[in-house]
Amino acid sequence: MLDKNKVKLGIAPIGWTNDDMPDLGAENTFEQCVSEMALAGFTGCEVGNKYPKDTAVLKKALDLRGMQICNAWFSTFLTTKPYEETEKEFIKHITFLEEMGAKVVGVSEQGNSIQGTDLPIFDAKHVMNDKEWDDLCTGLNKLGEVAKDMGIALTFHHHMGTVVQTAAEIDRMMENTDPELFSLLFDTGHLAYCGEDYMAVLKKYAKRIKHVHLKDIRPEVVARVKAEKLSFLQGVRLGAFTVPGDGAIDFRPVFDVLAETGYEGYVLVEAEQDPAIANPFEYAKKARKYIAETANL
Numbered sequence: 001m002l003d004k005n006k007v008k009l010g011i012a013p014i015g016w017t018n019d020d021m022p023d024l025g026a027e028n029t030f031e032q033c034v035s036e037m038a039l040a041g042f043t044g045c046e047v048g049n050k051y052p053k054d055t056a057v058l059k060k061a062l063d064l065r066g067m068q069i070c071n072a073w074f075s076t077f078l079t080t081k082p083y084e085e086t087e088k089e090f091i092k093h094i095t096f097l098e099e100m101g102a103k104v105v106g107v108s109e110q111g112n113s114i115q116g117t118d119l120p121i122f123d124a125k126h127v128m129n130d131k132e133w134d135d136l137c138t139g140l141n142k143l144g145e146v147a148k149d150m151g152i153a154l155t156f157h158h159h160m161g162t163v164v165q166t167a168a169e170i171d172r173m174m175e176n177t178d179p180e181l182f183s184l185l186f187d188t189g190h191l192a193y194c195g196e197d198y199m200a201v202l203k204k205y206a207k208r209i210k211h212v213h214l215k216d217i218r219p220e221v222v223a224r225v226k227a228e229k230l231s232f233l234q235g236v237r238l239g240a241f242t243v244p245g246d247g248a249i250d251f252r253p254v255f256d257v258l259a260e261t262g263y264e265g266y267v268l269v270e271a272e273q274d275p276a277i278a279n280p281f282e283y284a285k286k287a288r289k290y291i292a293e294t295a296n297l
Contacts, residue, residue, distance in 0.1 A: 001296035002259045002267075009297050010044030010070050010268035011037050011287070012213075015243075015280040018272055019049045019073075020116050021233060025275040031061070033280075038065035040284035041292075044266050046106075047072035055099045069100040070266040071155075071185075071211055073108065078139035079132040079163065080111035090143055094152045104211045104265065105147060106185045108157040108164075109136055115161030120229035122194075128163050136163070137176035144181030155185035155211045160193050161232045167196045174205060183208050187270070188249055189215025189241055193222055199253055206261035213270040214254075214291070216247030236272050243271045243283045245290025255295040267297070 016033040017025035030050040037045055045067055052058045062068055074093045076086050094105050112126035128136070144154040156173065158164045164173055174184065186209045191198035202209070218239055225235040244251050258267070269287045273280075291297050 002255055002263070004297060006262075006264040007258070007297060008044050008070070008266050009042055009288075009291065010046065010266045011040070011042045011284055012046045012268060012270040013037075013048030013051070014270060014272040015278070015283060016275055017048050017050055018236070021236070022049065024237075024272075025280070028275060028280070034061060034065055034067055036281040036284060038067055040281060041288040042067070042269070042284070044068055044070040044268065046070065046268065046270075055096065058100065069097065069102045070268065071102055071104050071106045072097055073106055073157070075110040076107050076139065076143070077111045078109060078136050079128065083135075083139050083142065086139065087143065087146060091146065094147055094150055097152060098150050102152070104153045104155050104183075104185075106155050106157045106211055107140075107143065108159050109162055111163065113159075113162045115159060115232045117161075118231050118233075121161050121232040121235065122226045123229055125161060125165060126163055132163070133172060133176070137173060140173070141178050141181055144178065148181055153183055153210045154181065155183045155209075157185040157213070158187060158190055160190050165190070165194055167191070167201050170201060170205075174208065179208055183210040185209075185211040185213065187213040187215055188251070188254060189213065189217050189271075192217050192249055193240065198249075199257070202254060202257050206257055206263070209263065210265055212258065212263070212265070212267040214244045214251065214267055214287070215270050216242045216244050216249045218242055219248050237274055239273055239277065241271045241273060242278070243269055243287035243290075245286055245294075246283065251290075252294050267291075267295075
């Protein structure tokens with residue numbers, strides 16, 4: 001079982017309001033989102049597009065509900081733009097996280113990403129050449145040093161439609177980055193979605209994982225996305241993702257490996273769905289119950 005003194009439980013606001021498709025959850029307010037997170041039994045969250053930018057205002061709203069920020073997505077463009085452009089925005093981003101008391105930042109390389117496009121997610125993914133790999137890994141090490149100097153751990157979010165999606169791509173990235181500066185954000189759903197062995201990746205890199213996304217999938221929807229050559233966002237609208245306990249993934253072995261390897265930090269429920277179809281409060285409570293029963297958290 002996971003150590004309650006070392007592992008905290010969070011949830012992402014993307015189930016309430018979707019950053020990539022703002023019409024999903026347009027009716028849900030920030031206050032409703034964080035109130036329902038707290039009511040469902042979560043103590044941490046990531047950052048959504050409706051969150052106040054003023055850290056004092058945000059802190060007050062979260063403190064009232066016993067919540068805190070644990071991470072916020074950051075898009076890097078290390079393969080398509082000069083490094084300095086990414087670093088400049090990155091410093092602003094982690095300054096915000098530092099002020100909010102977060103200990104990690106999750107980055108995703110968006111150079112040549114198709115996750116937000118209409119392209120078929122299984123057929124149009126970009127494959128990097130050697131120069132792009134060098135630019136990515138060199139840049140990540142540099143950003144890792146910047147983050148470390150500010151007391152923030154850099155983690156990388158492998159993601160469908162991006163240049164680091166598969167187990168082989170994760171391997172190459174991890175082999176060419178400094179373990180002292182760079183860690184992995186492990187996401188069950190994205191690896192399961194593309195047909196990879198998520199347990200093998202977890203076991204291989206457990207000691208370099210500093211943030212975990214608990215995302216489940218509905219295989220029948222993923223199969224439709226593949227057969228009909230649909231985009232990532234079309235798959236989200238159809239319900240490709242769901243919360244732990246509602247999809248196909250058994251999270252017990254995931255929790256066991258994390259416990260055995262002494263994981264410390266947040267495990268965070270992240271399941272982007274259409275909130276008009278999958279009520280976010282209902283699904284948050286469903287996830288919370290499942291995690292209590294399977295991870296003793």
